[in-house]
Amino acid sequence: MNERIADSHRVFDRVSQEYDAARPHYPEALYVALESLSGVRLAGATVIDVGAGTGISARGLLDRGARVVAVDRGEGMLARLRARTPCPALLADGNDLPFRTGAADLVTYAQSWHWLDPVRSVAEAVRVTGDGGAVAGWWNSVDPGKADWLAANQVRLAESCPGYIGPVLPGWSMPPIAAAMSDAGLVVAKTWIEWTRSVRLEDFLTDLRSHSYMARMEGDVVAELLARERAELGRVFPDGRVTVPMRVYLAVGRRD
Template sequence: MGTVFDGVVEEYDAGRPGYPDALYDAVVELSGVAFAGAVVVDVGAGTGISTRGLLERGARVVAVERGGRMLGRLVARTPRGGVGAVLGDGNALPVRDGVADLVTWAQSWHWLDPVVSVAEARRVLRPGGAMATWWNTVDPESADWLAAYEVRQAEACPAYRGPALEDWGPPPSAAAMAEAGLAPAVRWIPWRRVIGLEDFLLDMRSHSWVASMPAEEVEALVARQRTELGRVFPGGVLDVPMRVYLVVGRTPEEGG
């Protein structure tokens, strides 16, 4: 079992952003689940970026990831207390019925079946539990240089799916939750990321549309982006406007 991301574990772990405190605050507000002591199933946990954020806030986390190398990096990078790491698929969660307070998908729900994954989350949640999907995305409308950066990716990557495309939008997790009988709450959370140029390029390498390209094409794209971004940020430190798209669905209390 593996994914395209197993080939870019180092880039993913070093380059992908974490999440702002405001994201975790919003999850608690909209889900009604306090993290301290809560059982959270983190689906598609990758190298553990969201897993560690949840652990730091007192949750007990079951990290589910289908990429073996990704899961190995999560285990190596994550304190052992309070976390269980399981090789598994979000379409068939290796978790018992009714044991979780919260099911989360950070940057991962769009890789799963929209109907089956939500049904699986409902199965493992206790009555009154909640599910939450979220995605970090850049905000190119706030910076011309960032819009140009995304256009260069779109030109170079046949599989590109991002904000440079006219029909781009966040994955339809809100619609999937609504179809499952939930009443999803949606929120956009703005924040800013300050990051070195080389780490920013590692982030780019970790995206599926880049990771799936031939190596020589990836290196050509990286070289072009390095040159163009270096003109905008000659000091080598980028100030990147970001947004997190959050969707939370709460399940009814037993008998509700």
């Protein structure tokens, strides 16, 4: 595992407050598609949410009746999750899940699988899902093709942040979880879900601060970048409220 992936939990622990405060939720259509593609009804299902972070996906699953166990390697992130998410939360590695074989109906990775070993993690997910179970991964992404201001924002970030990963990079694509699931013998289905996020400008900036490419940077540099974006976006959204075109990529692997 490369160094960037190995220390990811420490990077996110540094920005757990910003992550908890401003990362976007997932739209209702995501959970509808998850049930449809997985064949798992969330109400009453046992779900292991791997890389659960501060609990955004765990709370979404709980709201739909699932029995959720949250797993993450970051102590700071889990502390935020435990403060307001009514489910068990374990400090554990998604590459070595501390559950018996067949313990879950569904294993989920919301915005997290790319921080794990692509082979070991899926093998573990397959092991802990029972017959008829499924593995699912999804990612929220901004959609700069739908708004010029957003495309310009992402280009500025790509030019200013050495570790930037995002949709304006040549050849950018979603993490290859579908291929990893297929290699593990799962039957794979994929979809994209478009939605729109309305958020205060300050929350949009806080969200930027929570991304790994900015979390790794020095604080004074980050402050300058955010001040620049505040000025640039304030001209586009003088009322201080930002409308962000978004889309979610969902990949599901079912046990045959």
